[in-house]
Amino acid sequence: DTAVSQTPKYLVTQMGNDKSIKCEQNLGHDTMYWYKQDSKKFLKIMFSYNNKELIINETVPNRFSPKSPDKAHLNLHINSLELGDSAVYFCASSQDQAGPIFGGETQYFGPGTRLLVL
Amino acid sequence: AQTVTQSQPEMSVQEAETVTLSCTYDTSESDYYLFWYKQPPSRQMILVIRQEAYKQQNATENRFSVNFQKAAKSFSLKISDSQLGDAAMYFCAYRNQAGTALIFGKGTTLSVSS
Numbered sequence: 001d002t003a004v005s006q007t008p009k010y011l012v013t014q015m016g017n018d019k020s021i022k023c024e025q026n027l028g029h030d031t032m033y034w035y036k037q038d039s040k041k042f043l044k045i046m047f048s049y050n051n052k053e054l055i056i057n058e059t060v061p062n063r064f065s066p067k068s069p070d071k072a073h074l075n076l077h078i079n080s081l082e083l084g085d086s087a088v089y090f091c092a093s094s095q096d097q098a099g100p101i102f103g104g105e106t107q108y109f110g111p112g113t114r115l116l117v118l
Numbered sequence: 119a120q121t122v123t124q125s126q127p128e129m130s131v132q133e134a135e136t137v138t139l140s141c142t143y144d145t146s147e148s149d150y151y152l153f154w155y156k157q158p159p160s161r162q163m164i165l166v167i168r169q170e171a172y173k174q175q176n177a178t179e180n181r182f183s184v185n186f187q188k189a190a191k192s193f194s195l196k197i198s199d200s201q202l203g204d205a206a207m208y209f210c211a212y213r214n215q216a217g218t219a220l221i222f223g224k225g226t227t228l229s230v231s232s
Binding site: 031033042043045048055088092105109114 | 151
């Protein structure tokens with residue numbers, strides 16, 4: 001049973017296209033995230049949702065729009081793709097309550113989606 | 119703003135030997151969490167070990183242990199009895215008590231030779 005899953009795993013597309021990446025978690029977590037890993041392997045947060053509510057929105061072009069239909073799903077839609085959007089995008093999830101009792105601070109990652117824009 | 123620094127872009131170790139990966143961080147918070155994640159060539163991000171800042175005892179998970187020095191803001195990872203399967207990129211990450219996003223270092227690529 002996959003805890004955090006992403007589709008597709010690979011995405012090759014042309015500049016200017018619109019694409020979506022889907023993420024689902026079956027861990028019962030309340031918080032989900034999107035991270036971007038660039039060509040130098042640097043990982044940076046893009047968005048975070050808690051119970052379908054946006055709580056982190058880093059400096060990301062507004063061509064990127066996250067959507068959370070329910071707390072188990074967080075999708076990422078990208079409009080007008082550019083060459084610089086080529087990267088690996090990771091979805092992650094955690095409980096929203098950090099602390100010694102809940103141990104909710106640990107984030108579990110999906111397998112990543114490698115996006116290549118030509 | 120919090121930052122995480124991994125000063126060793128690459129490290130190498132022989133099988134069965136011990137290696138230590140360094141990580142320092144900068145924060146003004148007193149309560150926070152530190153993590154080491156492993157990313158093998160499959161690119162899956164795998165949690166290796168975590169440490170709560172309020173705990174003085176260093177975390178251990180089988181062959182993996184940390185040396186957490188809160189005053190020095192240092193969080194190194196020791197891998198004992200290294201195995202070929204340990205070859206991967208290792209990321210140190212920080213999360214504060216209130217926030218939710220992980221802040222990552224730039225990673226250390228570990229190679230293991232037989």
